[in-house]
Amino acid sequence: MSGDDDSNGWQLTESDPGVFSELLKTLGVPLIVDDLYSLDSESLSSLQPLHALIFLFKWVSTPSDTMSGTYDPDFPGFFAHQVVNNACATLAVLNALGNIPSLKTGSQLAELMEFTNNMDPQTRGLVVTSSDWLREAHNSLSPPSAISLDGLGLPKQTEDAYHFVVYLPSMGSVYELDGLKPHAVRHGSYDETGEGWLSRAREVIENRIATYPAGALDFSLLALRDDPIPALQAELAKYQAAGKQTEAAELVVKLESENFKRNRWNFENSLRRHNHVGLVHALLVALAKAGRLEPAKENAKTVMKERIAKSKTRGEAMDES
Known part of the structure; x- marks a missing residue:
């Protein structure tokens, strides 16, 4: 879960496929993450082979008797508890990767998985979140803010907490691995034919989304899948050798689309890594020297008031402070 405390050095993570895919690259895993905007059969089939679904939602405390599924204290797979805030994104990724058979990983991740083998979820979570290299990989695209608002007398506001969990197939059933829950949650068996485990996962996730108010945007869904580029390249070479130009x-179009997406991810990640405080400071100094800082500030206030007014007409809440 993501909170607003220091969390022992673990920083907030965006629910962004480029961020997750970069983490997977660091872990030496030949998988990527893609946005999933729909749970319909066509959207899911286009991402196959698909290993897990990573679900982000606004966390709210709910009575245990309203929980769907059943706890499985004997779950034999990899499951780690979340013992510090803000680590839930990486915990969700590891809880997924640890349950994909014969998955190729980097040496550091392989050693971590082997070391934590047969540990209980709480101890495993402590070991995972104590790993310096893993925390650094997690934080590499979500650096701490260099701007502090402490001492300005601004009113304290409670931020919403968001949390990542993972849904995946294991031993013929769909499981939910949530680091804040004491055990893995079993959501029942699935039919191996047709869509397989995804059909059951769709039902579980749609039921969960239905508990939010209509039109709520308090969640997102990511798909953990094989990197399609190697398979596309191999298939392209086969068609070219056979003279099948059409x-x-x-396939060339599909490859161009995938490469364009990777280039966009790389660009966006480079922006995330860069500290823009110096640039912002230089721009403010330049505006002040030119006598344009005060007019810019007043214009910004006007724009914000207009946005607040428009939000109120749409019935949306927006803090004016």
Whole structure:
């Protein structure tokens, strides 16, 4: 879960496929993460083979008797508890990766998985979140803010807490691995034919989304899947060797789309890594020297008031402080 405390050095993580895919690259895993905007069959089939679904939602305390699924204290797979705030994104990733058979990983992750083998979830969570290299990988795209608002007398506001969990198939059933729960949650078996485990997972996630108010945007869904580029390249070479130009042309378009997406991720991640405080300071100094800082501030206030007014007409809450 993401809170607003220091969390022993673990920083907040964006629910962004580029961020998760970069983490997977650091872990030496040949998988990527893609946004999933729909749970319909066509959207899911286009991402196959799909290993897990990572679900982000606004956390609210709910009575235990309203929980769907059943606790499985004997779950034999990899499951780690979340013992510090803000680590839930990486915990969700590890809880997924640890349950994918024969998955190739980097040496550091392989050693961590082997070391924590047969540990209980609480101890495993303590070991995982004590790993310096893993925390650094987690924080690499979500650096701490260099701007402090302490001492300005601003009113304290309670921020919403968001949390990542993972849904995946294991031993013929769909499981929910939530680091804040004492055990893995079993959501029942699934039919191996047709969509397989995804059909059951869709039902569970849709039921969970239905507990939010209509039109709520308090959640997002990411798909953990094989990196499609190697398979596309191999298939393209096969078609080109066979002289099948039409099929080859279609694959070239798909490859260009995937490469464009990676280039966008790289650009966005480079912006996340960069500290823009110096640039902002220089721009403010330049505006002040030119006598344009005060007019810019007044214009910003006007724009914000207009946004607040528009939000109120739409019935949305927006803090004016």
